[in-house]
Amino acid sequence: MSFAPPRNIPNFGSGQRQYEDNIWSSTGRSRFSNGNSESLNPFAGQFSFQGGKELPLYKDKPYNYPASSRRRSKRLWAGITLVLVVICYLFWPSGGRPKLTHKSGFSRDSKIWKSASQSEKHWLEQREKVVEAMEKSWAGYEKHAWGYDEYHPNSKSGRQMVPPTGLGWIIVDALDTLMLMNLTTQLQHARQWVSTTLTYDLDHDVNTFETTIRMLGGFLAAHYLQTAFPKMCPIEFGKGGEDLYLEKATDLAERILGAFDSPSGIPYASFNPKSMKGLPSHSDGGASSLAEATSLQLEFKYLANLTGEANYWEKVEKVMEVVDATGEKDGLKGIYVNPATGSSSSNNIRLGSRGDSYYEYLIKQYLQTKEPIYQEMWTEALNGIKKHLITYSTPSNFTVLAERPWGLEGEIEPKMDHLVCFMPGTLALSATGGLSVAEAKKSGKWTAAQQADLDIAIELMKTCWGMYKITKTGLAPEITYFHIPDHPQLYNPSGSSRPIPPSLDIFERDHSAEATWRTDFIVKPADTHNLQRPETVESLFYLWRITGDETYRRWGEEMFTSFMKYTEAPDGAGYTSISDVNVIPPPTRNNMESFWPAETLKYFYLLFSPNDILPLTDVVFNTEAHAFPRFQMGKLFKTGWARKKRGADGMIIREVENHDQKTAKPS
Structure with missing residues (x-):
């Protein structure tokens, strides 16, 4: 196939865009200081505006009033004091965030706060701590590395990952x-940068999957x-409405499409x-990973x-049609697929790196559009996971979602990447469709x-x-191994001989350094780093929403x-990943x-929030925690392919010609 230039490139020179670019020139804010980032950022000079004004301060600070004269009246002094108190109350604690009265937040004078139970108030306070952590993270980034990718x-x-x-x-x-945290000042700054500085006309290789999901x-x-x-994070735009994000998305999507131009x-x-052309991987024989090829669907379908x-x-x-046509046993796929042929190029089967979000997006594609074909694929794969990958540790019987690095006929490896901890939440989501258990x-x-x-889902949550x-440190390593018996037991759907799992309160009942349950876990020296990963808190969020158990x-x-x-x-410059959790x-x-x-x-924030913020029955989160709405396909879109006939083991049955008589044989 030859590559065709995109047909519709958004017009970024519109009058509306010019209005948006100039919006800051009339804000009347004070001069923005970039700290020492001017020496780091060669583009700092580009952040100037008409009238010589620059970006506002990160935090709206209380005004500095001069000391009052003794000759001034007590009434004037009282008035100034009152103004100072009001300004400090409004701006100082929240770093420029207006006190909220709608669903996205609360103030102690709001109806939400006054009507909340003591338990609800506790969780709202925890959520406010998450917002403060976000503010600190963002403040450090704004001051020291604004506009940089890292x-x-x-x-x-x-x-910069991709200069300039x-x-x-x-x-x-x-x-x-x-937006969720109602950080209006920070959002305005970010939006202005997107509008005036960000361009994807860059002559550089970038990862198809990461660019799509992020x-x-x-x-x-x-x-x-x-x-x-x-009303979630209200900022004023021109009369033309809000279209910047969709325009940028469309421009980027047209460039990504070149990656699909494979045989x-x-x-x-x-x-x-810049060239809008796809490039094979420089390693792995040019193969694409399974997860990366099949975790672009939610984004492009919503854009469609x-x-x-x-x-x-x-x-x-x-992509889904080609991958499904490889027809591996029990719906489980090797972690690499060849763009030239569409065939699987690996026997390694796992739900960790390079495999994870293939399975995640099967059920989420179904939830996004209600296409039955993806629910069928998910059910088949989930049954395969239960049959081949779920085993139990010793001596405490934690449920382990293991790997098969040498194929389904090879030995099981009791290893879980932290990435695998998306699975408890995804399993719970698939069980109820987003409803609470009580509602279901x-x-x-x-x-x-x-x-x-x-x-x-609950058992895997305990493991994670x-x-x-x-x-x-109380923070997970990147990879954890488990002690398992010499003859590991696999999941039995009947439950008749399944090991008795540890109770939900096992960690609270015995938290001593000599606790027996600790011996089930193995952390190797090369795997002790923590990269601030979200998968476990993501699953805690889903388990809380679905079960209502405050344990999570x-x-x-x-x-x-x-x-x-x-x-x-150091110096409150934000938060960093760490090299050794022990x-x-x-x-x-x-x-x-x-x-x-x-x-x-974001997941911490949602975990501590009321359940009516982005309810799971209305939205689907992509694998980077970006929320998209569920929607009806309508007349424009349809499932344009059908699965090939399969046997009980999931293998494709192909028709062969034999002495003028067709017989079915497994592929």
């Missing part, structure tokens, strides 16, 4: 978090929140935004729904299969939390406290991952 809080510096202007890796990824997903979620919930339709691992462009839909749908049972359609899936409880909130509170205690950078104080890695504000802090 932020190194220890050294107070930044780096970068991809907006941190800014775009965090737009919807700023940048395209970030723009789409920002568009969704800004249009569906305009099979499987996207190449990378693409060049917004724009009416069927091409977006068809490109990502084709009330419908009268609750089945034994749903209960079994929820039970596995155990990864945090075994370390000195308490675990989240404990985890958040550990992050605050052990990952803060050393106190832990050595730091001098890097704030973009998913720290985009995912980890």
